[in-house]
Amino acid sequence: MMDGYAGKVLRIDLSTDEIIQEPLSKKMCEEFIGGRGFVAKTLYEELPPDTDPLGKNNLFIIATGPLSGHFLPASGKTHFGSKSPATGGYADSNMGGHFGPALKYAGFDMAVITGKAKTPTYLYIRDDIIEIRDAKAYWGKGSLTCEEMMKKDLGEDFQILTIGPAGEKLVKFACISHDFGRQAGRTGIGAVLGSKNIKAIAVKGTGSIPVFDLKKAYAKGKQAFKKVSEKPGFKGWTPEGTAGITDWVNEVGSFPAKNFQTSHIDHSHMINGKKVLERLKITDKACYCCPTPCGKYGKTKTSLGTAYMEGPEFETISLFGGSCMLESIEEIAYANYLCDELGIDTISGASVAAFAIECYEKGLITKEDIGKEIKFGDFDSIVYLLDLMSLKKNALGDLLSQGVKIASEKIKKGSEKFAIHVKGLEWTGYECRNAPSMMLAYMTADIGAHHNRAWVLGHDVVGAGTNVHDLITAGADSDTRPKAVIN
Ligand code: SF4
Known part of the structure; x- marks a missing residue:
């Protein structure tokens, strides 16, 4: 077994109930390292090109890397891969938390799931005890509710991933x-689990990961934590998380307003990181082994309900606060909570809602199609639309559940011009009129419009020598923010 790795791959065929544990190949580790590399290699070699993303032959892959689960900063990421229901292409999404380390402690670097269970199912992994279990009690429940129920049933020490009703109903951005x-929000990876009748995966690992020299690894880990905490970005990033860049992105003219019709809003001071701290936050929250607790766990109270939730982070703020024009951080947080519970990506969910409102304003869809009048900035409208698309409540909800690309191709009448996507994946929270490199990053990202492959906005609007850490640090203090250079 190679040091750093758990040493095994778990393969599950839900159609035949076959469960195989096989050794991780040394060659694959050397050539593809882990995480996204493992996912890409496995999809390339094992997925037939004409596979239906929601068909039983699609693969659902969970992958970790050689540093996952070790005493190192932010070693808790878990990577997922598949063929995307949203784009029909490469699906790739990752999440923080504690799942990946738990999978490695259970002995697995990667899991490859295929087939389709006959009835609602969840996967139970406790070290090398692997079971395909009945999930009827959890089916239909919200993602957060389901996780809470399963923690009660299995124990707090299980790490659990779930899908919501939107994943069960095969919403393409579940x-x-x-x-x-x-x-793991992007590319509709939750719908792939739903198509396989998997509601959840629960894992508990009690093993350990081999390390060549434990003393040296520990010393390196301590050194890495120290280095991270001394980085300039640490000061700005930690207190407000990604919400800390809200005012800055607006000031440089890259905020998506009214379904990207303009690039600036007047109310960013009401929905920025400071408002998250003042009006929502209960406590900071971090992923496994992360010294930078960017998560802000909090409570929101609105006219439509009260909820506990994590976030909202910048993308959720920019798309609900800008693209949908909600002016209250409490309402944005509630929309965030609804997306989490229903099981849809906040980025795509908000973008689809904004697209629908613009269609309505332009007379391309009617009040009868929707079921009510809708408008930008109206909390009732946004909540109604999130429900409509996530639960496919009527014909329009069904159409919207397929994302803006397919919806615009069916609605036609010029709606394609304001369906904001690349490859069928809705844009994340940056308007790119004055940011050509960021636009290029969206256009060339392998999964479609996403900011995680290249975040070059700072270079576009402030200058090529811009240090992203400086921008983030400055974002926490509006008086020292770098000024925009807009040509
Ligand atoms: S807490 Fe935030 S910064 Fe730390 S690993 Fe999780 S997402 Fe990343």
Whole structure:
């Protein structure tokens, strides 16, 4: 077994109930390292090109890397891969939390799931005890509710990932939830689990991971934690999390307003990181072994309900607060909670809602199609639309559940011009009129419009020498924020 790795791959065929544990190949580790590399290699070699993303032959892959689960900063990420229901192409999404380390402690670096269970099912992994279990009691429950129920049933020490009703109903931007607020949000990976009749995966590992020299590894880990905490970005990132860049992105003219019709809003001061701290936050929350607790666990109270939730993070703020024009951080947080519970990606969910409102304003869909009048900035409208698309409540909800690309191709009448996506994946929270490199990053990202492959906004709007850490640090203090250079 190679040091750093758990040493095994778990393969489950839900159609035949076959469960295989096989050794992890040394060659694969050397050539593809782990995580995204393992996912890409496995999809390339094992997924037939004409596979239906929601068909039983699609693969659902969970992968960790050689550093996952070790005493190192932020070693808790878990990677997922599949063929995307949202784009029909490469699906790739990751989440923080504690799931990946638990999978490795159970002995597995990767799990490859295929087939389709006959009835609602969850996967139970406790070290090398692997079971396909009945999930009827959990089917239909919200993602967060399901996780809470399963923790009560199995024990707090299980790490659990779930899908919500949207995943069960095969909404094409359904996500995976974990740790009451960590999501693998993009590319519709939750719908792949739903298509396989898997409601959840629960894992508990009690083993350990081999390390070549434990003393040296521990010393390196301590050194890495120290280095991270001394980085300039640490000061800005930790207190407000990603919400800390809200005012800055707005000031440089890259905030998506009214379904990306403009690039600036007047109310960013009402929905920024400071408002998250003042009006929502109960406590900081971090992923496994992360010294930078960017998660803000809190409570929100609105006219439509009260909820406990994690977030909202920047993307959720920019798309609900900008693209949908909600002006209250409490309402944005509640929309965030609803997306989490229903099991949809906040980025795509907000973008689809904004697209629907613009269609309605332009007379391309009617009040009868929708079931009520809808408008930008109206909390009732946004909550109604999230429910409509996640639960496919009527024909329009069914259409919207397929994302803006397919919806616009069916609605037609020019709606394609304001369906904001790349490859069928809705844009994340940056308007790119003054940010050509960021636009290029969206256009060339392998999964579709996403900011995690290249975040080059700072270089576009402030200058090529911009240090991203400085921007983030400055974002926490509006008086020292770098000024935009807009040509
Ligand atoms: S707490 Fe935030 S910074 Fe730390 S690993 Fe999780 S997502 Fe990343």
